[in-house]
Amino acid sequence: MRKGRKVEAGATAAKASKSLILKKNDMPFLPQEVIFNILVRLRADIVYKFRSVCKSWYNLIHDRVFIQSHLGHSIPGLIINRNFLERKFIYEPDFKEMKDKKNIEQDLKYGSIGEVIGSCNGLVLLKTKRNCLSVANLITKQIVDLPSASSENLDSWYHQCGFAYVPETGIYKLVHLLIDEYTVTCEVLSLGCSGRNTWRCVNGFSLSSSSEDERWEFYGSKTVTINGIVYFVGVTHVQSSSMHIVSFDAGAEVFHMIRAPVHEITVSDSFLELGGVLSFVQATKPFKCNTYIVWILKDWLKGTWVKQHVISLRKPSMGCTLHWSDSSDFLHVVSSFSHGGRKIIIFEIKSSSEILSHIAYDLELNQESEIQFDVRGCPSGFFTHVNSLISPKLV
Template sequence: MATSDNGHRPFPEDLDRNILLRLPVKSLLRFKCVCKNWYTLIKNPYFIREHLYNCSKSKSLQLLIYDYGALDGSPPITLISDHGVAPLHENLDYFQRFRGMTILIGSVDGIYLLERISDEKISYALWNPAIREVRPLPEPKIQFSTREGCFGCGLDPSTNDYKVVYFIKNRYAAVYSCSRDSCRIFEFTFKIFHSSKNCIVKFIFGTAYLNGAYYWLIREWVTEGVKCSFLSFDFSNEVFGEIDGPDHYSDPKMPILFDDSIALLNLSADCVYDIWVMIQPGVWNKRFTFQCFPYFKSWYSSTVIFVTKSSRLVSYNVKTQKTTHLGLSYPGLKGVSYKDRCAVYPYKESLVAIKRENEELGHCNYLEIFDSSIEL
């Protein structure tokens, strides 16, 4: 390796940084051991945010498949990327420990919220699969459950603090802060839920987080059809808000992110979908109409993930109108119950650490805390 006059370094420091920013997380975790300078750089919050930004701008497809009905000996978690279908990590024993999840929510900056029920006890944790860190959430003073209420995860951009919000309509809400490692509980009586016709759509297919706010779709049945609006939560101010949806009555399915804007995926007819993009709060523009496969699974960048009638996973890019078979075929892809279905989530590599400060527990210890009541 060539050397130079800058202290026998093979490359200038800024060139080192630019090269490292383009490497995958797996390589960076190994390179932390090369030298003290690299370790400090890779752990630097500014480097982590810049690396995450680079990953976010990548158009390469990455999907995390969680098989809720995986048989013993089969990995419950699989990764689909441009390189094909493969386990997310070569250490299959690690991912066997994630059996029995009742739901995954996310991801935001590569972080997922996990829910597990055992002996009627519900536990939650944050998980970054790229760096294999798990952060169990403290036992709440109120009952959390995805069957009663709704969750959202996001970053408070004013403090760089990751938070989890939970609410039950007309009852209470709670906000967990990673930096404080505590939960703030307050009354939740938002006006849009006073009508018994209002029904919130739990967003479990991906993420509806954008620029410090999380969004849930609310559907209300009216004479003309289904009217939709959006409930938002600002992670900086920790307040809820409401945004009018498109003035269009059909079958709104879910909020999505499209070109750094909140958008709505709407079913307008049998297997015919519309995409409405929010130009500004309450102002919408219909951008695309397309016909595709019947079983909708997820959304990734400008790509919709569907399942064919023959249980094959496919992607459809609404901009290029290109359909791609993703190489995965499994009956559970069409399943709707947690016992026999596969969930599909966007996956983003991230160096974001979620361990508590000054905590020296290793990865296995974290999982043991989360799995303390689970027989593996």
């Protein structure tokens, strides 16, 4: 790098890397903190490629402080499971980074390593081809196999499995809810501590003590994890038809149960994380409706819910403009994410002609925009995700 030459603000990552090459005496042109502040703002896939530039960059990229700082700068997005039926149910997850008003930066393609059933800080929980559980980083391609839980059939229970991070201890935990007609318990697998990779039982509470005739059932909706709290939604009291939410504090390892804001949910509805709180997005008319109510859980201990938003959706037309959906369209919520003060809900719209379109609704701006997704395969699940450099071998 000749004297007077500067790194242009709009340079690509490749040019930036060349401008930071070390001298023969292994002393960088730029101070270490400057290199740190540049690399920490780049996408995880780009940074990981730079680990082979030199030994000092390798050590920096694998440093825990750098990895945690990089996580804080990463932009969230969506993982989409794609099921290729003609290839014997092979899953190929894609990642869409959601950025600014465009909502999309690029696709990151991964190999076929299993079906994603959970995500936490850039690590994904996978159900592999052999119907086993693994934790993986899809950027670094590192994967750790996990022991089987008490239930051998993952197809029947993976909706009852939460993946959480406990910031106070730095431990990642898998929580598998166990529920029968009268009691709630769970088994927990702690990663990154002594006795790792061993499932252990945690006592819960009794669902009913007033009458042996009362019965509870698990609805089976997808779990939601927020700030170390795993929410298992859809525990129904059969006699009263009331719906409840069982939460599990992964740090303190204690249970709590509250009522849901409605008596039942449909496939058009969904429990989501919005701005760090549990929310419920409810269709005013299930299946054939473009109007939704957004409930916010104000107090998770008291179970206080508040109606905070009412939104009406439009769908894209052939001219790339948005117009109101009609009664022949099927709408449902698929995911959500929050970033930079924005709270976004992702909807899928299926027209009568089987054409799929996806809408991102910004609750703060009260406006929607179309998202273009790759139509390869059959989308079978959407998960909020952020790419990171965290290694599953170190948790």
